[in-house]
Amino acid sequence: MGLRWLWRHRVSGLLLVLALLLLLTLLATHSLQTNRTHELRPTADRRNERKAAEKHSSPLTPNTHQPPKHKPTARAEGRRAHPPVVFLKTHRTGSSTVQNILFRFGERESATFAFPSRTYQFNYPDRFKVAFVDELPEGSSQFDLLCSHMRLDLREVRKVMPQNAVFITLLRDPVKTFESLFGYYTSIVPAFVSAYRAAANKGKSALAVFLDSPETFWDPKEPWNGLAKNPMSFDMGLNNQKWNGSWPEHLAQLEEAFHxxxxxxxxxxxxxxxxxxxxxxxxxLAYLRLNARAGNSVTELDKNMQAKMRSWNVLDTLLYDFFVQVFWEKANQFGLNKLKAEVTRFRASMESTRQKCVSRAEVSPGELEDLLRPWQTETTTIVGYEVRGNLSLQDQGYCIRMMLPELQYHSHLYFKQYGRDMRAAPAD
Structure with missing residues (x-):
């Protein structure tokens, strides 16, 4: 009884509306959502305490985790007063664009990156562990930025990053995310590979064949199949296979952790x-959309396919809807009119930057030099940018960095920090 009873009744109207909206696309999971969604929000007192705290303290207020035991250096003390950042890089959400912003920011500020000890990811799809991080470089007192791919484990990340680290991530509409992920990883994720083979003689797209009977192709015991069902929930460390009793608690912990x-x-x-x-x-914050697919690599989705996709990824739908609400709460705290005005100014600044930097957009990989050519999969085409000529050296460096694909920029920063190339992944 008590607070939990009060909270359930307080949000009952909202839950009814959500249930009606989801009914059209999630018939198979309707009873699950109507019975469980009331547990997704923290208690009323907990939310009110957070709002009160945000009015009187910074998101950088230290938490109870112990900071790294290193003495500060002159290099660290000379930097601008920016907080350490953890960016959970989710798959096919636009996260490569955000990572590029953080890469440029970190390079300019001589930040120390927490890089994977091998290749570009923290042993994905395993849950993050301290052991996956390369050593702290000589002369650095702490890691300032962590923004490489991982599957989240909050406790392990907090052992690596300073106690005042700001946690951020990016989510995208589950239908758009899954369509993009399927196209990008058709030849990599085992469930997608199986569907691609099955579609060979059926006259249908591999995605349509997969959505007709996803359970046929999906083996939850295969680690890389984590991306084949509720991929955003998987990246955030949640149980992506099915609802369980710990899901609401873990979701509330994520809301508490992410600024x-x-x-x-x-x-x-x-x-x-x-x-x-x-x-x-x-x-x-200036950006160019990176790791984007060519238009002919995007699968058109009819309403039936979208409904099947939301049903298969019902936990991602709940995750996304939950954090959209949280996002607009933060936007309201910032001030909606202020936010609108800032966005207008930002877009004007962005247009000027693009005009200065970009000669051609959506350039096919065959027309790009190695430095600016994105990594390609077997089943999709990733396009890039061509930089304008006649730029000053300073502007050229700025513009090229904005266009640099993830792997090239990652390798550059790793070498700059450690003076050596990244280690290869161990052979199977």
């Missing part, structure tokens, strides 16, 4: 809030 969960459908608004959180200017 900002950006929403891809409100990307510019998200960046303005990120800038306010980290003390960044419009120039710092």
């Amino acid at each position: 900002l969960v950006m929403i891809a459908e409100h990307f510019d608004e998200s960046l303005v809030l990120l800038g306010a959180l980290l003390g960044l200017e419009h120039e710092d």
Whole structure:
């Protein structure tokens, strides 16, 4: 009884509306949502305490975790007062674009990156562990930025990063995310590979064949199949296979841990809030959309396919809807009119930057030099940018960095930090 009873009745109207909206696309899971969604929010007292705390303290207020035992260096003391950042890089949400912003920011500030000890990911799809992180480089007192791919484990991440680290991530509409992920990883994720083979003689797209009977292709015991069902929940360390009793508690813990969960459908608004959180200017937040597919690599989805996709990824739907609500709560705290005005100014600044930097957009990989050519999969085409000529050396460096694909920039920063190339992944 008590607070939990009061909270359930307080949100009963909201839950009814959500249930009706989800009914059209989630018939198979209707009873699950109507019975469980009331547990997704923290208690009323807990939310009120958070709001009160946000009025009187910074998101950088130290938590109870012990900081790394290193003495500060002159290099660290000479930096601008920006907080350490943990960016959970989710798959096919626009996260490569955000990572590039953080890479540029970190390089300019001589930040120390927490890099994977091998290749570009923290032993994905395993849950993050301290052992996956390369050593702290000589002369650094702490890690300042962690923004490589991982499957989240909050307790392990907090052992690596300073106690005042700001946690951010990015979510995207589950239908758009899954369509993009399927196209990008058709030849990599085992469930998608099986569907691709099955579609060979059926006259249907591999995605349509998969959505007709996803259980046929999906083996939850295969680690890389984590991306084949509720991939955003998987990246965030949640149980992505099915609802269980710990899901609401873990979701509440994520809300407590993350200072900002950006929403891809409100990307510019998200960046303005990120800038306010980290003390960044419009120039710092300038971006070009990276790791984007060519138009002919995108599968058109009819309403039936979208409904099947939401049903298969019902936990991602709940996750996304939950954090969209949290996002607009933070936007309201910032001030909606202020946010709208800031977004207008930011977009004007962005247009000027693009005009200065970009000669051609959506350039096919065959026309790009190695430095600016994104990594390609067997089943999709990733396009890039061509930089304008006749730029000053300073502008050329700025523009090229904005266009650098993830792997090239990651390798550059790793070598700059450690003076050596990244180690290869161990052979199976």
